[in-house]
């Protein structure tokens with residue numbers, strides 16, 4: 225089922241993406257994005273359907289910590305799982321290599337990869353689609369935890385199944 229992970233081509237792509245991702249994350253920490261986004265204000269009052277989420281992240285990932293703050297502001301209780309080896313976590317939870325970001329979150333029966341807006345997590349929990357999870361690949365500027373001024377690049381939240389099929393779930397800009 226997970227044989228895809230051992231294909232050298234796919235693995236190389238994953239490594240390249242991870243490097244890009246790391247650079248983007250560092251850039252955001254330097255820019256000191258600490259203001260509350262209008263997005264967080266909009267969802268902060270909503271009650272989460274699943275209150276506890278588990279976030280796997282590396283201690284050196286500043287933007288992961290900022291996404292956690294975003295999730296808390298939206299009403300989620302966050303259980304931290306600090307790990308140095310995120311690639312094992314991605315494989316364990318079946319995140320397709322083309323969709324990986326830095327942190328990986330478990331929400332109920334779903335996997336939530338990367339800088340997903342909390343509104344999309346809540347929509348996932350409400351609609352309960354037959355997917356393994358949702359993911360924002362990489363580190364889009366302006367996604368929750370990756371704020372940089374008022375600029376938000378266009379990014380897509382994908383859903384993915386256990387067999388690795390991906391579909392657009394939401395778009396943000």
Ligand SMILES: [Cu+2]
Pocket residue numbers: 249287288326327339363369370
């Ligand atoms: Cu990040």
